[in-house]
Amino acid sequence: MNRDYCKPSTDHRTADMMLTxxxxxxxxxxxxxxxxxxASNNGVETDFSVxxxxxxxxxxxxxxxxxxxxxxxxxxxxxxxxxxVKQKANRLKRRNLLSGGVVDDKKKQDYxxxxxxxxxxxxAIKGRLQDAIVSGQRxxxxxxxxxxxxAKECGRLAQQLCxxxxxxRKARCPAHLYFTSVDKNGFxxxxxxRKNVGFENYMIDxxxxxxxxxxxxxxxxxxxxxxxxxxHDISTDKVxxxxxxxxxxxxxxxxxxRADQSGIETARLxxxxxxxxxxxxxxxxxxxxxxxxxxxxxYMETRDWSIALPCGVPERKGFVIKDKSNGD
Numbered sequence: 367m368n369r370d371y372c373k374p375s376t377d378h379r380t381a382d383m384m385l386t387x388x389x390x391x392x393x394x395x396x397x398x399x400x401x402x403x404x405a406s407n408n409g410v411e412t413d414f415s416v417x418x419x420x421x422x423x424x425x426x427x428x429x430x431x432x433x434x435x436x437x438x439x440x441x442x443x444x445x446x447x448x449x450x451v452k453q454k455a456n457r458l459k460r461r462n463l464l465s466g467g468v469v470d471d472k473k474k475q476d477y478x479x480x481x482x483x484x485x486x487x488x489x490a491i492k493g494r495l496q497d498a499i500v501s502g503q504r505x506x507x508x509x510x511x512x513x514x515x516x517a518k519e520c521g522r523l524a525q526q527l528c529x530x531x532x533x534x535r536k537a538r539c540p541a542h543l544y545f546t547s548v549d550k551n552g553f554x555x556x557x558x559x560r561k562n563v564g565f566e567n568y569m570i571d572x573x574x575x576x577x578x579x580x581x582x583x584x585x586x587x588x589x590x591x592x593x594x595x596x597x598h599d600i601s602t603d604k605v606x607x608x609x610x611x612x613x614x615x616x617x618x619x620x621x622x623x624r625a626d627q628s629g630i631e632t633a634r635l636x637x638x639x640x641x642x643x644x645x646x647x648x649x650x651x652x653x654x655x656x657x658x659x660x661x662x663x664x665y666m667e668t669r670d671w672s673i674a675l676p677c678g679v680p681e682r683k684g685f686v687i688k689d690k691s692n693g694d
Contacts, residue, residue, distance in 0.1 A: 498541060500542075510546070523554065524558040526655045527565075528562040597636060641685040662674075
């Protein structure tokens with residue numbers, strides 16, 4: 367995950383402006399060619415339209431197809447030009463990064479992925495994930511809540527797990543990701559295999575054991591929106607467990623009760639402490655699994671909740687970061 371999270375690059379904005387100007391010029395030409403052509407000679411207008419006295423000139427079907435084909439070809443050419451501009455910007459950025467001389471694959475892992483070619487990008491992703499398995503921050507998704515979900519909710523959970531893994535692959539500082547309580551004979555696992563290509567080959571620790579068997583009890587912090595404890599910081603000595611639950615029927619305190627019964631510590635994200643309510647929204651602090659995971663990844667890199675929380679809290683929730691100038 368890059369630090370400039372949602373900031374578009376200058377080169378991409380320039381390319382988009384080029385594409386817009388090209389499209390505008392094409393529309394102007396098409397409009398200009400469709401109008402009746404006139405010329406002024408010695409102050410007197412001369413009309414060159416076909417049968418201008420009786421009717422306007424109309425294009426035949428063949429000419430319309432030709433015009434349509436020319437317009438589509440021009441658009442394809444504009445998109446190819448846009449792609450070349452982006453490639454040139456990435457090559458320039460990569461050249462600046464590698465200008466110090468020959469760089470090994472280990473150092474390339476620290477570069478933004480869009481600055482590497484495809485082969486280097488794949489190597490960098492694998493290298494980062496391998497390093498995360500050895501020394502990364504441990505984050506666990508508890509998949510032992512299948513009995514609380516319908517078939518539709520299990521399908522949505524499978525999609526969210528795919529987004530979680532995708533975010534971890536793209537992150538500059540990926541986490542050591544665990545999927546616990548995996549039932550390979552259950553419906554949820556079969557949905558994960560069906561909806562996520564290569565799910566069984568994810569570079570994570572996937573086990574049928576529960577998080578209570580994999581980790582020590584004093585290491586576990588179970589994240590729950592119903593907890594009274596606030597998550598102020600993330601520690602490498604702890605493992606943070608996200609409940610694998612998609613609850614459209616809003617069953618209250620499922621994850622919190624599960625943690626209390628096991629006697630492990632719970633915590634919630636500091637949404638109320640760093641965010642205010644906006645003019646409209648649902649004001650619901652229950653987030654999806656991938657949204658919570660994205661917030662944790664962003665905080666691991668920035669160590670700033672005011673930057674991390676907007677990465678996962680959607681605008682429809684109705685929360686905005688507090689204004690620091692007010693002294694809150």
